[in-house]
Amino acid sequence: MTWPLAILIIFGCLVVLMITGMPIFLAFMLTCVVGALLFWGGLAGMEQLLMSVFSSITSFIFLPVPLFVLMGNVIFESGVGGNVVDGVDKVLGRLPGRLSILAIGAGVLLGTMIGMSGGSIAVLGKSLAPDMRARGYKKEMALGPIVASGTLAVLIPPSALAVIIGALGKVSIGDLLIAIIPAGLTLAIMFCAYIIIRCKLQPSLAPEYAVSHVSLSEKVKIIVRQILPIGIVIFAAIGVIFVGIATPTEAAALGALACYLLAAVYRKFNWRVLKESAKSTVHISVMVLMIMTASLSFSRILVSSGAIAGLVNLSTTLDVPSIVIVIATQIVVIFLGCFMDPASIVMISVPIFFPIVQALGFDMLWYSILLLINIQLGLITPPFGLDVYTMRALSPPDVSLGDVFRGSTPFLIIGFLLMVIIFVYPPLVTWLPSVAG
């Protein structure tokens, strides 16, 4: 079977099953069954498929997932997340699209406590989205910034995805975590600029409302009480990696514990917080991990069918300048991002693309950041944008998946714009690690 036909069968099957409204993990699994029957030697492939489910989920790279989600849920359930959002809310003045900007600002702060995009979306989706709706914000201006905040959670350390890319691509994880900081902050500034300009042009998207005056001394108090204590969590979840005390999984566990301690310091820790945070973590983690069990088998079937190799061949055998090949690899990642989860994309793209890009003489730190942003943006690209599904899962029934995708599109474009900026101006991400030595 030729690889274009294999792609047609696999993706055709997946898209049709998804459209029927089948749970995504089952759509993936059924596609995997078809793929296993076609490319893994008929019924014999079924056992391999089940073994793949076992090996994919018992992988150390997924260990931080529930712990990072737990961090976010503790922050939300205890009300500490609300404290942070409230703190930023009081410090923030009167601005066009104020709550959307608040989502971005709080997204940056939450990003320091939550290493997975879904966690940040969960906190803001539960705390800010209802307020936005109540104040008459249009769906696109309410949903888009919250989904975009998920992108920031990955581009502000700790970032599980950055750690996975660094580990598999043999790029210094420390450098990678430092390098993503300016990228994340630049993206946050670009998001805010977009919101302000868009709301100036179309005020009906985010109606203005009266903001109570807060004095300077009160603002300082708020910062000290509500924002600075986040430092404890930042040290537990990021600092320990920088000083070499703990691995990312250990940092995730320490971070979650620090979140509980922070809740206890604020006297907000109780049995309900423990129960609800664990329950919500199970909800989000299982939702994601069940897809991951199937999608890993899916990526392996793609490799077995020759589809990935065919795509890679197509993009690397062309007689064109090397920079075009790098762009081609990013385009392939964009394509993969439409259908696959970040971990699967990393596991396929890093072993294939890294040797090629390295041989072409490009800076691997720079390429890793591009890959990280690209894969993260894949979480908000249709039809399989996991962050969009997370936001939809947190929204009231009248919010459709289409509404969330429409709201996220401008932020997706801004994300790609950031990639272009990094592409033409690499020091944006390579400068800080070189200074840090």
Next chain:
Amino acid sequence: MRRVQVLLEGDAGQVSSVKITEKIWSALDKTITAMMVFGAAIIIIDMLAVSVDVILRYTLDITYTGLFEIMEYSLLWMTFLATAWLLKINGHIRLDLILDRLNPRRKVIANIATSVICEILMGFLIWYSVKLTVNDFIYGTYLSTVLQPIKWPIEIIIAIGYILLFIVMLRRIIELVKTWQSLSSERLKNAPSPPGGEMS
């Protein structure tokens, strides 16, 4: 008189069978919720175990090398323990772009069709996961890792998870069929009567 008695006995039998069915579903609900609670407990235990391990390593130079491996297996258990609960509360992600555009009756029919396909898939997965577990049990397969554990007690949760998913999906199909029947009867009631219909 005898006819009335037979009818009453028939009703009583039906009522008791409904009660038994309710009891079975209630027991199933409790089992599924208990499994989710175990899953949640696993996450908290993992967090505490790793944190304690880090603290002990840097204070008393004590560490347990197999901890990460146990955590990997706990991740599998947590996922498959709670997956049926997630399906029960309709928490699994699904693409509803097309379904949302259908009228309620067609939506129910589409849901029944996809649920039946899922049920067949689940049956397939149960068969192969049970087969794999039984084979590993018979041959005493070990995992070639640091702890070298026997494989079947770890992987058995995959089969259990799929079996529970199968049951929850079956229950959903029954409920969907009931909804479809009530929607169909409502549709018949609301349909305009044919000319002379009332006469006949």
